[in-house]
Amino acid sequence: MMMNVPLVLTSVLERAETIFPKKTVVSRTASGIQRYTYKEIGERTRALASALAELGVKRGDRVGTLAWNDHRHLEAYFAVPCMGAVLHTINIRLPKDHLSYIINHAEDKVLLVDRQFLPLIEAIKDELYTVRAFVILGDEAEVPETALAPVYAYESLIAAGDRRYRFPQDLDENEPSGMCYTSATTGLPKGVVYTHRSSVLHALTLGLVDTLGLSEADVCLPIVPMFHVNAWGTPYACTYFGSTLVLPGPNVTPKVIAELIEAEKVTTASGVPTVWLGLAKELQERPHKTDSLRAVICGGAAAPKGLIRLYEEKLGIPFIHAYGLTETSPLVSVARLKSYQNDLPEEEKWEIRATQGLIVPGLQAKLVGENGEAAWNGKEMGELWLRGPWVADEYYKDERSREAFTDGWLHTGDIATIDEEGFVKIVDRAKDLVKSGGEWISSVDLENALMAHEAVFEAAVIAVPHPKWQERPIACVVLKEPYQATTSKEDLLDYLRPQFAKWWLPDDIIFLDEIPKTSVGKFLKRALRERFKNHLTSASDPSMA
Numbered sequence: 001m002m003m004n005v006p007l008v009l010t011s012v013l014e015r016a017e018t019i020f021p022k023k024t025v026v027s028r029t030a031s032g033i034q035r036y037t038y039k040e041i042g043e044r045t046r047a048l049a050s051a052l053a054e055l056g057v058k059r060g061d062r063v064g065t066l067a068w069n070d071h072r073h074l075e076a077y078f079a080v081p082c083m084g085a086v087l088h089t090i091n092i093r094l095p096k097d098h099l100s101y102i103i104n105h106a107e108d109k110v111l112l113v114d115r116q117f118l119p120l121i122e123a124i125k126d127e128l129y130t131v132r133a134f135v136i137l138g139d140e141a142e143v144p145e146t147a148l149a150p151v152y153a154y155e156s157l158i159a160a161g162d163r164r165y166r167f168p169q170d171l172d173e174n175e176p177s178g179m180c181y182t183s184a185t186t187g188l189p190k191g192v193v194y195t196h197r198s199s200v201l202h203a204l205t206l207g208l209v210d211t212l213g214l215s216e217a218d219v220c221l222p223i224v225p226m227f228h229v230n231a232w233g234t235p236y237a238c239t240y241f242g243s244t245l246v247l248p249g250p251n252v253t254p255k256v257i258a259e260l261i262e263a264e265k266v267t268t269a270s271g272v273p274t275v276w277l278g279l280a281k282e283l284q285e286r287p288h289k290t291d292s293l294r295a296v297i298c299g300g301a302a303a304p305k306g307l308i309r310l311y312e313e314k315l316g317i318p319f320i321h322a323y324g325l326t327e328t329s330p331l332v333s334v335a336r337l338k339s340y341q342n343d344l345p346e347e348e349k350w351e352i353r354a355t356q357g358l359i360v361p362g363l364q365a366k367l368v369g370e371n372g373e374a375a376w377n378g379k380e381m382g383e384l385w386l387r388g389p390w391v392a393d394e395y396y397k398d399e400r401s402r403e404a405f406t407d408g409w410l411h412t413g414d415i416a417t418i419d420e421e422g423f424v425k426i427v428d429r430a431k432d433l434v435k436s437g438g439e440w441i442s443s444v445d446l447e448n449a450l451m452a453h454e455a456v457f458e459a460a461v462i463a464v465p466h467p468k469w470q471e472r473p474i475a476c477v478v479l480k481e482p483y484q485a486t487t488s489k490e491d492l493l494d495y496l497r498p499q500f501a502k503w504w505l506p507d508d509i510i511f512l513d514e515i516p517k518t519s520v521g522k523f524l525k526r527a528l529r530e531r532f533k534n535h536l537t538s539a540s541d542p543s544m545a
């Protein structure tokens with residue numbers, strides 16, 4: 001028999017403090033770039049924990065953060081769970097009623113707030129029933145006049161705190177360590193609670209060479225916000241492995257990303273596809289030195305094949321496509337070729353690289369169709385169900401758990417195929433599929449094809465109600481500047497025609513200046529569906545003829 005040593009985040013921090021005290025965390029803040037060693041981060045983290053204990057935070061209490069990706073947020077990432085409390089990372093871009101809902105629902109006792117987000121909290125302060133203290137993430141000089149009370153300056157708490165504070169030694173690995181709310185399609189956000197055990201196992205998984213292979217030698221730049229599924233687990237993994245962390249702070253633009261990559265010699269950066277679209281444009285317009293990059297990691301929405309090829313063939317930057325959800329911590333699968341697939345024809349290899357990939361060790365998947373389990377033959381579609389040690393088994397105090405979890409499986413709401421080799425291909429989110437005349441059209445496939453066209457910058461395909469076919473696809477397209485005057489709807493339809501069955505072709509292509517984005521940078525298809533819901537029912541609709 002082996003020792004039953006609990007998997008707790010304290011051991012993650014302690015490893016960095018004792019084995020990598022000289023390695024650094026680079027933090028871009030409103031007042032410039034700051035550098036801290038893991039030794040300093042450890043001391044500041046302990047001081048924060050002691051200060052939070054003074055403020056009355058007890059075991060199991062929730063502490064909310066409204067913060068950018070910076071060193072203070074990283075300190076909260078460890079101080080809160082390691083003292084036995086629960087870190088609630090709040091999505092700063094939620095609408096006001098959702099913000100107050102999740103703070104009350106999580107029963108946050110203390111809020112750590114970046115000065116920039118103070119107005120958000122001031123606007124809802126009378127609706128917050130559980131918060132006892134507000135901590136502004138800065139020094140005394142950065143605490144503005146505010147109607148909130150009591151208010152503390154983070155740096156004063158750190159200065160007065162105990163840098164040698166000892167975390168409780170009796171933490172159970174199944175105690176909650178963090179929580180994050182995911183936006184529901186309709187209705188209020190749903191809470192997911194992570195445990196110490198799930199967080200540690202997930203962090204370890206990011207180090208496997210067949211997943212992301214994060215290691216000590218990496219300089220990691222998480223562009224994905226720390227309020228979006230724990231920045232995909234990178235803060236915990238990087239601290240565990242002693243990797244250098246580059247935290248990009250507020251107002252991250254493609255230019256900021258390019259400059260950080262060059263200046264800090266970043267080796268891996270992670271973000272959603274729109275981030276990579278933006279960076280590619282920046283790099284093509286203003287070249288930067290990016291040869292330190294061993295991979296950009298793309299997830300959160302489907303990475304179009306054209307984007308992967310652009311990075312690898314034109315920019316010379318390796319590209320890793322991964323898939324996951326808030327409910328799964330998030331890592332579920334990574335698209336890497338198997339060793340014996342290296343000899344496949346080029347086209348086939350790109351196809352595989354654009355799938356969502358192979359389920360990572362530790363998780364299990366199945367496809368559930370209308371008639372039971374679907375076969376893994378790359379054709380039969382079904383909803384992807386998942387289980388594993390870092391998959392939620394309920395939403396926090398939420399009746400909607402009943403539909404989303406059955407018999408120990410999470411129903412992802414994603415419609416997928418899995419091929420004989422085990423590669424998962426997300427066909428669409430169930431809610432984004434276009435249901436045309438009893439058949440399904442994948443908005444993702446059409447978007448991918450459109451975004452491979454040289455004139456197209458971004459494309460979102462949505463289902464629009466249709467009197468005869470129930471729904472038909474229309475494409476909303478943003479053209480690259482140099483092509484705006486010369487590219488027509490017909491050009492794009494001609495380009496799609498040989499690639500798809502006739503009934504898959506969008507009924508219309510609408511040129512927009514911008515595709516609206518969700519709070520975490522994904523295409524906000526809900527807004528487009530709302531805007532164009534009558535597009536095919538008006539008298540002028542050509543498809544009515």
Ligand code: ADP
Pocket residue numbers: 182183184298299300301302303321322323324325326327356412413414426428429522
């Ligand atoms: P939200 O619903 O707010 O987007 P999440 O960030 O948890 O919440 O999103 C998870 C969903 O994002 C998945 O269910 C899936 O639909 C989509 N997704 C994530 N990664 C990918 C990917 N690589 N390819 C396609 N879809 C993805």
